[in-house]
Amino acid sequence: MYEIEQLQLSDEELTQSVETLLQGLTLTPEILERIQEVFVSEMDLALAMKPSSLQMENTYIPELPDGTESGTYLAMDLGGTNLRVLLMTLQQGEVTNEIVQYYPLPEHLRIGDGDALFDYLAKCIDNFAREQELQDDLMYSMGFTFSFPMRQSGLDSGVLVTWTKSFDCPSVVGQDAVLLLRKFLQKYGRNNIEITAILNDTTGTLMHGALMDPRTRIGIVLGTGSNGCYMERSSRVQHWEQQRHGERHVIVDVEWGAFGDNGVLDFIKTEYDRSVDEGSLLKNSFTFEKYIGGKYLGELCRCILQKLHESSLFLSQTSRDDFPPPWSFGSDNVCTIEHDTLRDGWEDVANIFRTKFQATNYTCDDLKIIRYVCGLISRRAAQLVALNTAVLLNRMAAEEGESITIAIDGSVYKHHPRLRQWIIDYTALWTRDKKTQYLLADDGSGKGAAIVAAIAEKLRRRNAS
Ligand code: BGC
Numbered sequence: 001m002y003e004i005e006q007l008q009l010s011d012e013e014l015t016q017s018v019e020t021l022l023q024g025l026t027l028t029p030e031i032l033e034r035i036q037e038v039f040v041s042e043m044d045l046a047l048a049m050k051p052s053s054l055q056m057e058n059t060y061i062p063e064l065p066d067g068t069e070s071g072t073y074l075a076m077d078l079g080g081t082n083l084r085v086l087l088m089t090l091q092q093g094e095v096t097n098e099i100v101q102y103y104p105l106p107e108h109l110r111i112g113d114g115d116a117l118f119d120y121l122a123k124c125i126d127n128f129a130r131e132q133e134l135q136d137d138l139m140y141s142m143g144f145t146f147s148f149p150m151r152q153s154g155l156d157s158g159v160l161v162t163w164t165k166s167f168d169c170p171s172v173v174g175q176d177a178v179l180l181l182r183k184f185l186q187k188y189g190r191n192n193i194e195i196t197a198i199l200n201d202t203t204g205t206l207m208h209g210a211l212m213d214p215r216t217r218i219g220i221v222l223g224t225g226s227n228g229c230y231m232e233r234s235s236r237v238q239h240w241e242q243q244r245h246g247e248r249h250v251i252v253d254v255e256w257g258a259f260g261d262n263g264v265l266d267f268i269k270t271e272y273d274r275s276v277d278e279g280s281l282l283k284n285s286f287t288f289e290k291y292i293g294g295k296y297l298g299e300l301c302r303c304i305l306q307k308l309h310e311s312s313l314f315l316s317q318t319s320r321d322d323f324p325p326p327w328s329f330g331s332d333n334v335c336t337i338e339h340d341t342l343r344d345g346w347e348d349v350a351n352i353f354r355t356k357f358q359a360t361n362y363t364c365d366d367l368k369i370i371r372y373v374c375g376l377i378s379r380r381a382a383q384l385v386a387l388n389t390a391v392l393l394n395r396m397a398a399e400e401g402e403s404i405t406i407a408i409d410g411s412v413y414k415h416h417p418r419l420r421q422w423i424i425d426y427t428a429l430w431t432r433d434k435k436t437q438y439l440l441a442d443d444g445s446g447k448g449a450a451i452v453a454a455i456a457e458k459l460r461r462r463n464a465s
Pocket of ligand 1: 079080146147148149164165200201202221223224225226227228255257289
């Protein structure tokens with residue numbers, strides 16, 4: 001397992017002062033065990049519909065693709081940095097053709113009036129339908145990937161619980177995103193598009209993974225935000241609002257980003273995590289996501305460095321005014337620094353000092369400190385993701401006794417140079433080397449939407465017969 005190199009600065013006293021300020025970022029085995037216990041207990045409470053910071057939402061998807069899925073489906077993907085409309089052709093479970101169109105999603109649409117946002121979504125779909133010359137006399141099924149916590153009462157209904165990441169259109173909270181999108185599609189005369197399923201990006205990732213490897217039972221996204229879903233025994237799920245059809249399993253969306261919102265994780269919260277939360281768009285919410293999500297890792301790093309600077313331990317020749325302003329130090333910088341650490345180079349760190357901190361007068365200690373900070377927050381993020389995943393795996397493997405594949409996607413997982421290996425190693429450690437493997441399911445949120453739309457169609461046909 002990669003280790004974080006011990007911090008050894010030019011002066012022993014300086015090393016100790018820095019380490020003292022960073023102490024809370026190292027999770028001891030005892031703390032990790034406690035987090036695990038709390039996670040298990042929050043999961044059980046939520047499944048039993050008791051108060052919990054986890055949602056454990058029933059997605060109403062009772063089966064995985066079996067390779068018979070065929071047809072042409074539309075998809076809309078909303079939730080990350082991009083808004084996309086896709087047209088996909090599936091043949092025997094494989095995406096054989098894919099047309100993707102990206103649309104800008106400026107801040108005034110992400111934050112503000114919900115009707116304006118949904119009007120815009122429908123307008124993009126309408127624009128796509130025209131450009132791709134969809135036939136007016138054909139019905140197209142659409143899978144809507146809406147990567148936010150929602151209450152589902154069926155496969156095609158999703159009531160928004162709260163916005164997350166960089167979205168905040170308060171009027172949509174408590175409303176069904178499918179009904180809203182349908183309403184605006186009608187405004188554009190798009191009666192030939194039917195939204196047959198709404199899904200979370202983790203579900204899409206699980207579905208896409210399942211086509212590549214039928215042993216897939218867990219879907220994880222580690223990108224701007226983070227979350228996981230898994231196949232749960234349906235008898236353990238109490239929230240059912242529709243007639244059931246003898247399903248043995250159902251995909252449950254954990255919504256682990258909100259883990260700890262009720263205070264159960266306060267024992268790991270550092271003053272830096274508090275600063276990130278304070279400055280965030282949605283305060284006191286999505287506690288766990290703020291430890292691991294790509295939207296937050298850069299800001300977390302900046303807050304820590306600022307504290308070290310205020311304590312005269314870091315970049316002492318640089319003025320506070322030259323520090324990057326809040327939320328301007330992206331997680332890509334953490335990845336870049338980690339990359340330098342891994343190959344034992346300094347060029348990229350030095351470049352970040354010059355461009356982000358206007359600092360040309362830095363010391364070897366400064367270089368070591370920024371590396372150390374990035375290592376600590378990256379390892380903590382990896383441990384937290386691995387820990388949740390291990391809990392899911394232990395829960396499932398115990399009953400299935402089989403090898404389980406975890407489909408994973410998201411920018412942080414893909415671009416962080418050593419987080420991936422940490423996640424793999426810690427998962428193995430905490431599942432006592434049960435047979436498990438991670439599988440990158442690239443673009444699960446897009447491809448998964450088409451697969452879920454195909455499954456929705458299969459279920460409809462089956463229920464009608
Ligand atoms: C959302 C989840 C989503 C995750 C990854 C979180 O902020 O609440 O629904 O799966 O981000 O996109």
